[in-house]
Structures are given as C-alpha cells and as structure tokens.
Amino acid sequence: MNKLVQLPPTLKNNPLLKRWVSFEQDGVVTLRSGKVELGQGILTAIAQMGAEELGVSISQVKVAPLTTPISPSEASTTGSRSIQEGGEAMRFACAEIRDIFAAAAAKRLGVPKESVQTKNGVFSCSHNSGRPPLSLSYWQLSAGVSLDVEVSGAVSPKHHSQYSLVGSSARRLDLRGKITGSKDGQAVFLHDIELPGMLHGRMVRPPSFHARLISVDTAVALGLSGVLEVVHENSFLGVIAEREETAIKAAQLLASTCTWREQECLPDEGALANYLFDQASEDEVLSGAGLEYENPKSIQPKSAKTFELTSLYTRPYLSHASIGPSCGIACWTDESLEVWSHSQSIYALRDEIAKILELPKNFVVAHHADGSGCYGHNGADDVTFDAAVLAGCVRGKPVRVQWMRDEEFNWSPMGPAMALKISAVVSSSGQIERWDQEIWGNRHISRPGRSPEPGLLGAWLRDESLQPPPPVDMPIAMGGGSQRNAVPYYEFPNKNVLNHATLPTPIRSSALRALGAYLNIFSIESFMDELANKAQIDPVTFRINHLQDPRAIEVIKSVVKKAGWEPGRALAENEGIGIAFARYKNIGNYAAVIAHVEVVESVRVKHVYASVDCGCVINPDGVINQCEGGIIQVLSWCLKERLRFDRTRITTKSWDDYPIFKFSDVPLIDIELINRPECESLGVGEGVTGPTAAAVANAVYNALKVRVRDLPMDAENIIKSINAQES
Amino acid sequence: MNQCDYTVRVEENTPLLYILRNDLKLKGTKFGCGLGQCGACNVLIDGRAVNSCSTPVWDCPGKAIQTIEGLPAAGELLSALQIAFEEEQAIQCGYCVSGILISAQGLLSVNPNPSDEEIFAALDANLCRCGTHVRFLRAIKKVTSQRVKST
Numbered sequence: 001m002n003k004l005v006q007l008p009p010t011l012k013n014n015p016l017l018k019r020w021v022s023f024e025q026d027g028v029v030t031l032r033s034g035k036v037e038l039g040q041g042i043l044t045a046i047a048q049m050g051a052e053e054l055g056v057s058i059s060q061v062k063v064a065p066l067t068t069p070i071s072p073s074e075a076s077t078t079g080s081r082s083i084q085e086g087g088e089a090m091r092f093a094c095a096e097i098r099d100i101f102a103a104a105a106a107k108r109l110g111v112p113k114e115s116v117q118t119k120n121g122v123f124s125c126s127h128n129s130g131r132p133p134l135s136l137s138y139w140q141l142s143a144g145v146s147l148d149v150e151v152s153g154a155v156s157p158k159h160h161s162q163y164s165l166v167g168s169s170a171r172r173l174d175l176r177g178k179i180t181g182s183k184d185g186q187a188v189f190l191h192d193i194e195l196p197g198m199l200h201g202r203m204v205r206p207p208s209f210h211a212r213l214i215s216v217d218t219a220v221a222l223g224l225s226g227v228l229e230v231v232h233e234n235s236f237l238g239v240i241a242e243r244e245e246t247a248i249k250a251a252q253l254l255a256s257t258c259t260w261r262e263q264e265c266l267p268d269e270g271a272l273a274n275y276l277f278d279q280a281s282e283d284e285v286l287s288g289a290g291l292e293y294e295n296p297k298s299i300q301p302k303s304a305k306t307f308e309l310t311s312l313y314t315r316p317y318l319s320h321a322s323i324g325p326s327c328g329i330a331c332w333t334d335e336s337l338e339v340w341s342h343s344q345s346i347y348a349l350r351d352e353i354a355k356i357l358e359l360p361k362n363f364v365v366a367h368h369a370d371g372s373g374c375y376g377h378n379g380a381d382d383v384t385f386d387a388a389v390l391a392g393c394v395r396g397k398p399v400r401v402q403w404m405r406d407e408e409f410n411w412s413p414m415g416p417a418m419a420l421k422i423s424a425v426v427s428s429s430g431q432i433e434r435w436d437q438e439i440w441g442n443r444h445i446s447r448p449g450r451s452p453e454p455g456l457l458g459a460w461l462r463d464e465s466l467q468p469p470p471p472v473d474m475p476i477a478m479g480g481g482s483q484r485n486a487v488p489y490y491e492f493p494n495k496n497v498l499n500h501a502t503l504p505t506p507i508r509s510s511a512l513r514a515l516g517a518y519l520n521i522f523s524i525e526s527f528m529d530e531l532a533n534k535a536q537i538d539p540v541t542f543r544i545n546h547l548q549d550p551r552a553i554e555v556i557k558s559v560v561k562k563a564g565w566e567p568g569r570a571l572a573e574n575e576g577i578g579i580a581f582a583r584y585k586n587i588g589n590y591a592a593v594i595a596h597v598e599v600v601e602s603v604r605v606k607h608v609y610a611s612v613d614c615g616c617v618i619n620p621d622g623v624i625n626q627c628e629g630g631i632i633q634v635l636s637w638c639l640k641e642r643l644r645f646d647r648t649r650i651t652t653k654s655w656d657d658y659p660i661f662k663f664s665d666v667p668l669i670d671i672e673l674i675n676r677p678e679c680e681s682l683g684v685g686e687g688v689t690g691p692t693a694a695a696v697a698n699a700v701y702n703a704l705k706v707r708v709r710d711l712p713m714d715a716e717n718i719i720k721s722i723n724a725q726e727s
Numbered sequence: 728m729n730q731c732d733y734t735v736r737v738e739e740n741t742p743l744l745y746i747l748r749n750d751l752k753l754k755g756t757k758f759g760c761g762l763g764q765c766g767a768c769n770v771l772i773d774g775r776a777v778n779s780c781s782t783p784v785w786d787c788p789g790k791a792i793q794t795i796e797g798l799p800a801a802g803e804l805l806s807a808l809q810i811a812f813e814e815e816q817a818i819q820c821g822y823c824v825s826g827i828l829i830s831a832q833g834l835l836s837v838n839p840n841p842s843d844e845e846i847f848a849a850l851d852a853n854l855c856r857c858g859t860h861v862r863f864l865r866a867i868k869k870v871t872s873q874r875v876k877s878t
Contacts, residue, residue, distance in 0.1 A: 039820025039857050171816065178821030179812045179828065180805065181755020181795040189822065192754035245738070245745045248761075323759050323767055323856045324822045373820030373857045405760040621816055625862070629819050632858025655764040655854065664847035666860040 004153040010034060011089040014072035015150040017100075020093040021050070023142040029056050029121065031094075032064045034074025035086035036344065037174060039373040040685050041622040042082045044173045048618055049087045052165040053094035053157055055118025056138070063173060066368040068350050076345035076447065078376075078511065079479050080588060080683030083618060087681065095157040097147060101138055104145050109134045160616060160677040167677065169621035174370065190342045190369035191327045191402070198329070199228065200244040201390040201401040202251035204237040205411060208649040209508060210263050212464060213237065217257040221250040229393045230254065236461035238390050240399055248404075264647045266506050273314045273419040276440040281500035286476060287487040288496035306433070309530060310423040313523035315711040316642035317507055318415040319658055324372030325408035326379030330387035331398035337364045337391075341384040342371025348449030349381050353388055356459045375633065377510035379403050379412035381448050382457040389458055406653040411457060414643055415512025416442040416471075416505075418482070420523040430535045432546060434494040437486070439520065443501050444481035446471040446510040471509055473501065479585040485517035485690060488524050489583045490546035507645070513633070514689040517584065521690020522638070522697065522711065525580035529698040530707060538567035539579055539698065549583070551613050555590040555674060556581050558611035562672050563594040571703075574599050575606070578698025584687035589614035590674075591687040593631070595695035596667075599703045602715050603639055605667040605696060610688055612671065615679035623684050624671045630688040631669055636661035638693035638711050729753075729797025739785040744768045746784050747794060755795035755825045759854070766853030769826035769833075770794050776833035776849070795825040798832060807873070808832055811866040819857030827853050831867045840871050 014020070014034070022030045031050050037043045043063045051061050064071070074086050098118060105123035106113040111134070116123045124135035160166075177183030187193040206213065218230040221239055226246040231238045239254060241247035267275040329340040337359060343349045343366075350366040353359070371380055383403050391399040403411070418441035425434040448455040451469030460466045473481030480486070487497050512518075532542035540560055547553050559565075559579070571577065576599070581592040590613040598604045608631050617623055640659050644652045652658045693711070700718075701707050708721045728751065735750050742761075747753045747770070756779055759767030763781040770779045771793040798806040805813065808828055818824055827850065834841055834849035841849070846867060855863070 039818070039822075041819075169816075171813070172818065174821070175813055175816060175818055178818050178824055179795075179809050180799075181753070181825060187754060189754075189757075191757065192748075194752065194754075243745070244749055245741045321856055322822075323765060323820075323854055324757060325759075370820070372822035375856070402758065405762060405764075625816065625819060625859070628861055629858035632860060633856065636858075654762055655760060660854060660856065661858070661860075662847075662854070663850045663860050663864065666858075666864075669861050 005092065005156050007151060007153050008085065008088040008092055010072065010074040010085050011092050011151055014074070017093060017097055017149055017151055018147040019070065019072045020090065021097050021147065023138050026139050027060060028062050029054060029060050029138065030062050030064050031090065032066070032071045033086050033090060034066060034072040035077045035082040036066055036346065036368045037370050038077060038344065040626055041172050041619065042077070042086070044170055045083060045618040045622055046087045046090050047173060048165050048168070048170050050090040050094040052163060053091055054098050054121070056121040058165060058170045060121055061173070066346050068347060068366045073347045076348065078344055080584065080685040080687065083681045083683045087618065091157050093151060096151050096155040099155040100147070101141055101145055104141050105136045108136060163677065166616070166618050167620070167675070169619055188370065189324070190329070190340055190371050191324060193329060193340055193369060195329065195331065195398040198398040198400055199240050199242060199394060200247040201238055201240050201387060201399045202247040203386055203401065203403070203407065204239070204251050204255045204258065205407055206235055206260055208262050210265055211235070211260040214259040214261050216254065218254065220257065221254040224250050224253070231390050231393050233462040234464050236389065236458055238386060238401070240390055240394055244402070262648055266645050266647050268647070269645050272316065272417045273312065276417065276419045276502055279502040279504055281440070281502045284483070284499045284501065286483050286497040286499050288494060306425060306427050307534060308423060308425045309534060310421065311527055311530060311709055312419065312421045313519065313526060313709045314419045315417060315519040315522070317417045317509070318512055318637055318641055319409055319643055319652065320375050320378040320412055320415070320512055321658060321660060322372040322374050322378050322408060325403040325405055326371065326383040326412065327400065327402045328380070328384030328387040329398055329400045330384065330391040332391050332395045337388060338367070339364065339384050339388055340367045340369055341380055342369060342374070343380040343384060344374065344377070345381070345447055345449065348447065349384060352381070352448035352455055353385055356385070356454045356456060357388065376415065376512040377413050377447050379408055382411065385456040385458045389462070409652050409654070409658065410650045413446060413508045413510030416444060416509035418516065418519040420519055422523060422527045424527070424531060426531055426535050430537045430542065430545065432490070432492040432531065435488060435492050435496065437497045438500060439482060439486055439498070439516070440500045440502055441482055441516070442505055442509050443471040443473040444509065444511055444515040445473060446508070468505070468508060470503065470505055479587070480516065481511070482516040484515045484585055485520040485582060487586065489552065489586050490528070490543070491548050492546060507643070507650070514686040517582070517686065517690050518634070518637070518693065519711070521580070521582045522693040525582065525691060525694030526697045526707070526709065529578065529694070529701065533701070540565060543581055551590050552581065552583060555611045555613045556592045558672050558674060559592040559594050559609050562611060562670060563596070563609040565594060574703055576699040576701065576703025578695045578700070578702055580691040580694035580698060582687070582690045589682040589684050589687040591691050593688060593691040593695040595692065595699045597696060597699040597703060599700055603696065603700055603713055603718070605635055607668045607670070608692065608695070609670045610672070611674060612684065612687060613674040613676065614682040614684045614687070616677045616681045617673055617675045618681055620673055623673055626684050627671045627688050628669050630686065631692045632661055632666055634689045634692040635665070635667070635696065638696055639713055641712055728792045729794060730801070735784070737784060740783045742780050743770070743782040743784050743787055744779040747779060753794050753796050757822055757825055759826070766826040766830060767823050769829040769853065771829055771833050774833065774836055776830045795828055798828060806832070807870050808835070808866070811869040815862050815866040815869065817859060817862035817866045819859045823853060823855045827855065827863055835870065
C-alpha cells in the first residue's frame, strides 16, 4: 500500500472523481472546476494542470461551465487562491484518474501498470518483440472504468521534472470565442445567453441607498405596448417587457413617477480620514503589543542620530467599474428555480437565493457564465436575485435583467475608504527599531453567504426592516481583508500593528482586488521610502537591510537589474523613479515594482518594471497578462479614481464622473518572472497592486520632492501635498 | 449588415445595439454604458467606428454596417487583426474586445500605418478595465508592421 498523499481541501470536500472529469465525448476530456473564469485565464491554467496529470493534450480538453448540480463546490473564486485550491485539487484528482485508467489499460494489455505510458490520451506499452506497441485510449477504456468512486489519496501527482504542459504559455481556451463574438454559435458571455421565450427586465432604483419609495404610478409604464409586468414590493421596483428597449423605456417612465424619501447620511467626501477616526470600531492587535503609547511624540529617540517619523495615508472609495454592467437570468418552473450568473461564488449565491426565497437549496440550480471583468464583488450576485424575483411573476418564462451603467456605479459594492498612520524610530545605523501602525476603515467582505442575514440588495429593498449585514474579514492567517498585508514583511524588533475595523458602513462596501492590501502596502512601502530618504540610504539597500527571506531579496534585486536602478541616478527634469516590494498576504507571491514617472501638470507614468516570484509558473503568458493588467488597473486607481458623493447621494453615475486609464495613459511595462518549479504555485492576480501604487508615489517624490500620501495622486491631491509640505 | 440585407420592423428610435443583439442575434457587440462613453458597443457604419448604443435605427437603412462577426472576409475564419489578437493573447475578460477590434479596424482601413498618437486617438474612447492595453497595442502594431513589410 502506497503512503497516502495529503489531498487538497477542495478535493477532500468533493471526493467523487466523476465530479471533476468525464470522457463522454470521443476524443474530449471534460474537466469541471469549482473555480470560474473572470478574465484571469484561470480555467486555462487549471486545464493545463489537469491535462498534465492525465497525459492528454490541451486541445483535447474542454472545461465545462460551473453548474451546481454537477460541478465540485470550491467556495468562491477569490483572493488569488484559485491555482492553490482549484488547480491543486484538479491536479490530484487527475493524477488519481490517470492511475485508475492506467491500471485498466495494463490489465487489458496484459502488462504491468508501471510499464504503461500516456500521451495524447493514449495508454501504450512498448515491448521487445518487435510488434507495434499495444495501445488503448481513455475513450476506449471509459466504458469499463467507473469514476463514481471517491479519491483514495494513494496516487502522487507528477514530479515537476516531468512537466511538459505545465510551464508552457498554452493559449487561452476562451480566446477564440471572445475575439470572434461567439463560440461555435454559442454565447460567450452571460450577457449573450438567449433562452427560448426570454423576457427582459430592468430595475428602478432609489436615488440614494437609504431612500424609501413613498409612491409610484405604474399605469403609464403598464400602458406601453410590450410591457408585461411591473413588480413592486416596498422599495424594490422592476419591470418586465418583451423587448429590451421597451423595458428600458418603461423603467425610465416608472422612475419619473416615483416619490422617494431620502436621508442625508453620507460622510464628507473631502474629510474621510477624520470621519473614520471618529467611528466606533472593533479593534484587533495584528502584531506586537498593539500600541502602547498615547501619542507618537512620546517615542524617545535613543541617541542624537536616531530619528522618528509619523505619516498618514488614505484611500478613497473605489468602484469595481466593470465595463459591462452586471446581468443575470432566471427561470421558475414547478421543478426548479434556475439562475445564470457571473458571480464569483455560485454555490453561495444559490444558497443565499434559496435562503431569502425560503426554498430548498436543491430547488435552486445555478449556472455560471462569464461576465465582464469584476475584480471583486460587483453587482453580479444582486442582479441574479433581481432576475429571480422578476421571473417569479412570469413563471415558465426566463427573465434577463441587465443593470444600467448608473446602477452599477451606484449599487454594486465599493472598495472601502481607509486611513493608515505609521510612526517609526530609526537608529543611527539606519535600522528601524520600532514600528507603530494603526489602520481605520470598514472590513472588506460582504459577499452573499458570509452572514446569517440576507446578503443581497433586492432582499433589503423588498423588506425594509432588513439591514445589510456588516462586512466581515477573513482571519489574517487566511489573508485577512482590512488587515491584509497590514503587518510589514520586514524584520524589525518592535512591530506593533493595530486594526480599527470601523462599524458604520455609510457606503455599501465589499471586496475589491487586493482588499486592504492596496492601501496597507501603499502606506508601508511609501513610509519605507520616507525613512530611507531621511536616513540617506538608497531605498533598495534600506529594504534589503530589513529583509531575511532570500526570495524577497531576490525579487527586489531582479527588478533593480531589469530597470537599471542605480543609487542617485540622474534623470531628466521632472522625472523620478521609485521602488516598492510586497509579498502578497505575506504568504503569497512576491512582487517588486519600479516606476519611472514624469510630473508636469499631472503624473505621467513612462515605464513600469516588475519582477514576480509566484513559485512554479503554470502559464507564463497568463501570469504576465495578470501582472500587466494589475499594474494598469492600479495606475488607474492611484492616479485617477475616487467615488464621488454628496451627503445624500453617490454622484458618480457615468464614466464622465469616474475617469479610468485610457490607451494614451498606458506606460511601457516589463515583467520578469522568477520561475521556481520546485516550489508551490502561488496565485498572482493581486500581488502587484500595492507595490505599483507605492512605486509611483516614491517616483513622484523622487521627481518633485513632494510626498503624496492621499490617493489618488491627481492634481488636486498633489497640490494639497505641496501646500501641506510648504506650511 | 455584414454584407447581408435585413429587414426589421421596430420603433424607429430603437438604438441599433438592441436590433443587432436581439433581432439579428449578433451578440458580439456589447452593451457597456448606453451613453456613448465606453466603446463596448462600437460597430463600423460605412467604415467609421460609432457607438451603436447611441445610434437610432432610423439612421441606418442603406448604410453598410459591420460588427465583430463580420470582420473576417468571406471564406476566412479570422481577420488579420483577429489573428494578431489571438497570437498576442490580447484578452483578459474580453468584454471590451469587440469594440476595440472595431475601432482598430476602422482606423486601419483609412490609415494602414498609424503612429502611436493616431492609434491612441482612435482607441482612447474605448475603455478596458482589465488593463489589456499593452497587448491590444502590440497586436494592432503587428498588423501594421506586417503591412509595411508586405508593401
């Protein structure tokens, strides 16, 4: 009996092998993952990991869309964990399936299992008699092999030295459909799905989050030809029509007849840090003893040459700002409520819909289809529930609900505002002796299923006695939320970090790419630069002097080499360069970034260099694509983006109110991958976010000698920083 | 439309986008904002890239409309631009890609060898949230450099 392997958790939770792989179609291996495609290329990478173990070519693989009755349940597709969870589970499942088929092949061929080779889905055994090799394919064997068995854990996946497909830049499986508009005549995106008899729904939203509907006149909308239903329950208001443009027109007409009662309950957009400081909070010591002092001024420098410094950093509310507003489809019959969603947590969404509508879980069947890139918790879950409620009024007919642009900007959750204060003491030798840090802001996760209370927008609008449950964080050991990367990865003797998770949630907030890590790393890495400058030590050397992990040091040295960084390098007037580093979640991938900027009227990023170590690289081009995309998105966040609101309403309604990066803003980008086939593969979707923003801030300082600590680093905040520095 | 004639019976102010997607079942053209601000719904009308979300259908009869589905020439699987997008793996989520391909095609058909500034001018009205810009630019330049080589 072989020694049992340690199985990945999501495979242990879904032990039946038939849930992962099937061979129904001749020549095709169907893989089923519990992770979903968000544009990050994950299904291609997971397919590579599975195909590698099965001994099939990537062209023989199809990845079936996630569907709750069949697919393995692997919780949510979040936190850059899909390779580590979904990929590993697929790897171990496929290794075992290959072993089962190899045993069947060996038996039929009359040879020992160890002598069987697998290539392109064919098991073969060469022998010395001069006859052609004996061979049998998965599809020839599949009738006699049952995968209706549980994973045993007796089979080890391949050693990395045997990899051929893992480590190659296999072409994205979803590429062709997305550049031609359809895949074999089928819908590519959820938005494109067309079901027989499908109707179109649109919602009418309150003008502000806590507004209540006082009155509405449904007659005009119902009078429009092609309008079938107006659905009105308290402040939940929607319309169903035969044609999409009729539904839009009816929703506009309906909105024009509504009277709402609004409340002034939003904070002052211009003073968010002060607002956060004043809020009640749940406090958690994340490192050291928390903060033992009352006032940072009480830190006593040990000698004349030591110094202390205190800085405050902030980020505004950010929108996920998907290009395609969220869309959902639902259909009720006597047997089921079927929904189609681009949610990142299909099983949790199914459970949440069942909970709110008081249905048995298995009555709700949820299917995933690709959506527009979400980068976190956008409106995907909410719109699916909207569709389910509307479809309940026209049983037997599918209803497609498409959110409009202003709905996505106003009603999908935001990445929350944060403030972060750091004080440090640096010794005469240039070593940090003490680091005291405090963080203020909401927790970051309000995905459905994280609280006992209903977690979908439509539920709160339908029943006004319900309040949205407060956001939660994961434990820091699992990556946290507001606390993500709050504790510096650097080594110093006194590292005190205290999190104030503020309780009131004035603006609905939830997970946005990297969660709290964006501001936590921006602040820590900006502050490291401030300390290095004050200590008159090259910021690269200063960082390396505080690191022990050789992989961290190597990733920094790699980007330094890539960018040709030299201490005190002379640049053109108004230009600057800056560096930053982080290990994502302190347990994930390593990323070091150098930005080269020019500052005239605004910050123009000319070139970004990044080195990334994510262990064993599954698909190099996929990793580079994620890093390039992460860098550009964060440049957009840190230079341009802030949600706008007055004391009552969110005033960001269109792209005019929320500018993002354009083609002409985009810098040159060079990514260096440090591949470590012997190491665990680490997800890579979010690792460059924090370091990129900090590298830009450090480059801006290098160019202007002005420290911008409030995001975004737009003209308004740069001028504020110049004025603050001069006073 | 993509070299074919269609007759539809709809209210004349209906945006072209909904006719394409729901009547003609050409789902490659995407709804993004409905305000003409993001380019996801771009189609070529008489060779020029326009927002189909803000083009009423009454403005379309008699004009040549091309969508992403009509980019490949007859008998071809993919257009030169689509081949370059595939080779450069120029997608992340892919939602904006249809509009980007259309804007790039509109540019290249009148200006086969555009400068960077001309490419930016043609594409700045197309928003991409995933940050795939560098790949799109690489793919577009691949087509222009191939053309330069072949002439």
